[in-house]
Amino acid sequence: MQNSEKNAEGRVTDQCKAGKFILGITGGVGSGKSRILAILKEDYGFHVIQADQVAKDLMQPGMESYLAVVGYLGPSVLLEDKSLDRAAMAEIIFHDPEKRRGVDERTHPLVWKAAMEEAMAAKEDRVVIEAAIPSKEFRDKCSEMWYVYTSRENRIKRLEENRGYTVEKTLAIMENQVSEETFRAFSDAVIDNNGTLEETRAQIQALLEHIF
Numbered sequence: 513m514q515n516s517e518k519n520a521e522g523r524v525t526d527q528c529k530a531g532k533f534i535l536g537i538t539g540g541v542g543s544g545k546s547r548i549l550a551i552l553k554e555d556y557g558f559h560v561i562q563a564d565q566v567a568k569d570l571m572q573p574g575m576e577s578y579l580a581v582v583g584y585l586g587p588s589v590l591l592e593d594k595s596l597d598r599a600a601m602a603e604i605i606f607h608d609p610e611k612r613r614g615v616d617e618r619t620h621p622l623v624w625k626a627a628m629e630e631a632m633a634a635k636e637d638r639v640v641i642e643a644a645i646p647s648k649e650f651r652d653k654c655s656e657m658w659y660v661y662t663s664r665e666n667r668i669k670r671l672e673e674n675r676g677y678t679v680e681k682t683l684a685i686m687e688n689q690v691s692e693e694t695f696r697a698f699s700d701a702v703i704d705n706n707g708t709l710e711e712t713r714a715q716i717q718a719l720l721e722h723i724f
């Protein structure tokens with residue numbers, strides 16, 4: 513697809529009209545999304561946007577998401593200096609689906625607004641947006657969407673070895689994420705990241721050859 517106005521399923525997006533190719537990357541916790549973003553940036557010149565980082569920026573004291581989250585979850589999610597206690601918030605939202613949905617509803621529209629503003633303002637024509645939560649809203653914003661598939665066993669092992677996550681922590685996050693089938697249903701292509709990064713790099717190259 514050469515910056516055409518239609519994506520894989522014929523979706524016509526404002527981004528395409530503006531000459532932007534917006535790639536969506538999704539996948540569960542620890543599937544390797546960040547590593548793939550680094551390849552897209554370094555090897556293919558993509559501008560990278562991470563929804564988790566945008567969400568974090570919007571949760572600085574006084575910002576709109578911060579006020580919404582503190583108003584909803586209460587002062588128990590604040591540290592002494594009034595910044596957000598991320599560990600306390602993780603403890604709540606990854607163990608109480610109702611609370612997670614409440615936080616999602618209040619913050620995601622703000623995250624998407626900021627992410628799209630950044631995408632449209634980027635000097636690069638190629639932009640990649642990464643988010644662990646696939647949705648129609650996310651998909652409709654993208655020219656194409658890829659799902660990063662890595663088995664639960666490999667993700668648990670990598671996160672334990674490299675990030676110090678306990679098995680319980682990884683499982684709690686996984687429980688609060690959509691199923692593999694849902695990730696696949698939202699995506700145009702799948703990257704299997706169970707092998708080496710070189711194998712993943714080759715899959716990226718093959719997928720991009722169809723586009724550029």
Ligand SMILES: CC(C)(COP(=O)(O)OP(=O)(O)OC[C@H]1O[C@@H](n2cnc3c(N)ncnc32)[C@H](O)[C@@H]1O)[C@@H](O)C(=O)NCCC(=O)NCCS
Binds near residue numbers: 540601
């Ligand atoms: C709860 C928070 C403070 C925990 O922070 P912490 O630094 O410990 O973890 P981190 O942000 O790296 O997230 C860990 C994993 O959980 C995933 N995750 C984060 N929030 C969510 C969520 N609401 N639903 C499903 N998965 C999520 C992340 O993608 C990542 O894979 C943080 O995850 C957060 O603010 N989440 C809400 C923001 C959000 O919804 N982000 C997604 C934007 S689309």
Ligand SMILES: Nc1ncnc2c1ncn2[C@@H]1O[C@H](COP(=O)(O)OP(=O)(O)OP(=O)(O)O)[C@@H](O)[C@H]1O
Binds near residue numbers: 540545548644675706
């Ligand atoms: N192909 C691979 N081989 C070995 N290790 C890998 C591979 N891909 C990713 N990893 C490692 O697995 C861990 C998780 O990868 P990464 O941080 O990219 O996942 P993520 O999907 O961005 O995670 P999160 O959902 O938390 O944002 C990292 O320590 C990373 O170095």
